[in-house]
Amino acid sequence: MTMRAEVRPRASMASVLVVDDHPLYSDALAGAISMVYPDAQVVQSGSLRDTLTRLDAGLVPGLVLFDLRLPDVAGISGFVSLRERLGGVPVLIISALASAELVRALMREGAAGYLPKEASAQELRRAIAQVGAGGRYVPPTLAEALEARHDENTEADRALANLTPQQQKIMRLICAGKANKQIAYELSLAEATVKAHITALLNRLGVKNRTQAAVMINNARAQGSGDPETRAYLNG
Known part of the structure; x- marks a missing residue:
């Protein structure tokens, strides 16, 4: 179960949606996106409700970066609600919680990747490029844990x-x-x-x-x- 097979970044990305309620971190994510996709429009949202409203209004992102802990939702249910609205748009989950069990559940529900908030700027850009190109991304340490327990379903x-x-x-x-x-x-x-x-x-x-x-x-x-x-x- 390979999560980090190298994939070339897409040549362009029209828009990327960042869903995170912390302005400083949201800006950091936007900056990383701009380094990978200089021409992309970066749309920032601070809640699930605002995100769904923007999608209903016609926003069609090519990639979404989503924080699991938001003011109006915390946990996997928020991601599931978002994924149902997005269709096949890839979602990279960003979270302070680094649990193999959680990552396994997220990937099973359709997440394209997972990155802990303490990841380096370089790894963040790598994950954005990987997921934006249609690949999947999980940090090496978590990927090993997932591989080791792949057949140990509960x-x-x-x-x-x-x-x-x-x-x-x-x-x-x-x-x-x-x-x-x-x-x-x-x-x-x-x-x-x-x-x-x-x-x-x-x-x-x-x-x-x-x-x-x-x-x-x-x-x-x-x-x-x-x-x-x-x-x-x-x-x-």
């Missing part, structure tokens, strides 16, 4: 892998305590369709009801990561 990973994408979405909402009617509303489905999906996923997981399913997944997640902050980000 019970939750294995259970979720047996579900269809729609069932996985429903399972995550069940774990968040959502009722069938709320799930139907959030996923734009008929409540009867949600019930049918739940019946199918319960059979696949080998449990009798949604409570047992939620306990099974949440317990496995908790055992899979002993770091409380990482668990908060995974469940956030």
Whole structure:
């Protein structure tokens, strides 16, 4: 599972979106982007809400740098919301939390790369070029940890892998305590369709009801990561 295969930077990049609520760090990211893509328009946003508003208004970035901890969201859920709006636009995650478990979850959810905030300016530029060119990037130390545990999926990973994408979405909402009617509303489905999906996923997981399913997944997640902050980000 190679994360740092060398890729030539794209010759040009029309626009890059930086999502970080700390002005000094956001400016530093913008500066690094300008060194890699001198002609790119760098758009800076300080919250998920503002970012989604800009996207709704027609902003189409070629690359996004996204901080996991924002004023209106903290954790993987913010990235998932953003990714669903972006389609195939690559997202490089920037975070102060360097956990192999978190990085694994982010890459599984579609992140193109991950970089801790303490990374050097040189590594930052390398990651921007790599991800902007369509590659993937994870720092060497984390890449080694991911490689070593690539085949050591948690019970939750294995259970979720047996579900269809729609069932996985429903399972995550069940774990968040959502009722069938709320799930139907959030996923734009008929409540009867949600019930049918739940019946199918319960059979696949080998449990009798949604409570047992939620306990099974949440317990496995908790055992899979002993770091409380990482668990908060995974469940956030």
